[in-house]
Amino acid sequence: ESHALLAQTYHRTGETALAEREEALARSFPGTTRANDEVVRAMESQAIDAQSHARRGASLADQGEFKAAEREFRIVLRLRDGGAQEWANLGGSLTGQGHYPEAVAAYERAVELEPDNVETLNNFAVTLLRTGDTRRSGALLDRALAVEPANADGHYHRGLVHAREQRLEDAVAAYRRAIELNPSHGGALTSYGLASVQQGRPDAARASWQKAVDANPYNASARYNLAVLTASEGGHAEAIGLLDEGIRLNPGALDMTTMLAWELATAPEGRLRDGVRAVQLAEQTFRARPDDPRQAEVLGAALAEAGQFQRAVSVSERALQRAAGDVRSPATARIERRLADYRNGVPFHQSAAGPGLGIASAPD
Numbered sequence: 001e002s003h004a005l006l007a008q009t010y011h012r013t014g015e016t017a018l019a020e021r022e023e024a025l026a027r028s029f030p031g032t033t034r035a036n037d038e039v040v041r042a043m044e045s046q047a048i049d050a051q052s053h054a055r056r057g058a059s060l061a062d063q064g065e066f067k068a069a070e071r072e073f074r075i076v077l078r079l080r081d082g083g084a085q086e087w088a089n090l091g092g093s094l095t096g097q098g099h100y101p102e103a104v105a106a107y108e109r110a111v112e113l114e115p116d117n118v119e120t121l122n123n124f125a126v127t128l129l130r131t132g133d134t135r136r137s138g139a140l141l142d143r144a145l146a147v148e149p150a151n152a153d154g155h156y157h158r159g160l161v162h163a164r165e166q167r168l169e170d171a172v173a174a175y176r177r178a179i180e181l182n183p184s185h186g187g188a189l190t191s192y193g194l195a196s197v198q199q200g201r202p203d204a205a206r207a208s209w210q211k212a213v214d215a216n217p218y219n220a221s222a223r224y225n226l227a228v229l230t231a232s233e234g235g236h237a238e239a240i241g242l243l244d245e246g247i248r249l250n251p252g253a254l255d256m257t258t259m260l261a262w263e264l265a266t267a268p269e270g271r272l273r274d275g276v277r278a279v280q281l282a283e284q285t286f287r288a289r290p291d292d293p294r295q296a297e298v299l300g301a302a303l304a305e306a307g308q309f310q311r312a313v314s315v316s317e318r319a320l321q322r323a324a325g326d327v328r329s330p331a332t333a334r335i336e337r338r339l340a341d342y343r344n345g346v347p348f349h350q351s352a353a354g355p356g357l358g359i360a361s362a363p364d
Helices: 002-012 014-026 038-046 050-062 066-079 086-098 100-113 118-128 134-147 152-164 166-182 188-197 202-215 220-232 236-249 253-264 274-290 293-304 307-324 330-343
Strands: none
Touching: 002 014, 050 066, 050 086, 066 086, 086 100, 086 118, 100 118, 118 134, 118 236, 134 152, 152 166, 152 188, 152 330, 166 188, 188 202, 188 220, 202 220, 220 253, 236 253, 253 274, 253 293, 274 293, 293 307, 293 330, 307 330
16 A cells, blocks of 8 residues: 555656556555554454454464354355355365365365366365366366466476376476476475485475475475485484474474384484473374374374383384284384384484485475
8 A cells, every 4th residue: 555655656756667567566566564553353254244254264274263154254255146256165165174065166166267277277176186186186277377387386287196196207397387487486396306215315405395395494394305305314303403493493394203103213323312392292202193194103203212111012013903903014014013112212313314204295
């Protein structure tokens, strides 16, 4: 708003170049500034017009409160005839809850009303990809890229479709194009790194993940993958630093918390190990995922490092009992091998090259 007013002022004083600059700056902002005022916020929270419900829905969706956002968007559709954006908003909130058939129906209505909206086509394609419908997802992305060939998100999502179809070279080419168009595209950089590992190019993966973390320190997937690769190459101290910072920025990132607990319990160098903290972190992730043998493995190793061998044996034995009758995972097999050491009072420590836990790269 300030830039727009300045543009008007410069036009009136005949300073055309300055006016054009201010107009460009005004257009660069996504929307109007919300007043940071308690009274205004209270009034908006009580407003019952469609625009206010739409605004509240968008805010809730941004916070990950998709069920509450869905309620707001459905109110909008009841208050006024739904346009393409209203149906697309509803589709997004349903996708966030995993209600894919309803989300697909909402997106179909949005596309029917506005066939060439690139953002809607992209989001609809992602929803279809989550259902496994790569054919329709790819067709929608091709349509979006025909409308806007330089759309980085479209190329990135096209890469995800190719990857799901096991077309690795095509996926890599699509990720590269997305990165060319937007060098800080977190999703494309992260996925390009994963594809590079599959191609046996760890240096390219490291560079891509490092760029993603540099561009956005909150990118948990890129940071986690970078830590896994770094530890596997023997850089345990660097990996611990990456994970420590990642957990500070993303306190609820369970994969990073699990790996940090593992490194603190089992790192080859004694100066890097901290059994007490490892137990604290491992108990946190074990509570969140009690049926995951990997969590039992990490907790057992942490307890052993802290000298709590009796508990380490108990946790490991319970994990094996829960896995009885199932196809044995690598984690379960490792727990079984290490039980004897724990019973003899011997903790597990990695060799110089780890991570020795078998954690798969986190999905983007």
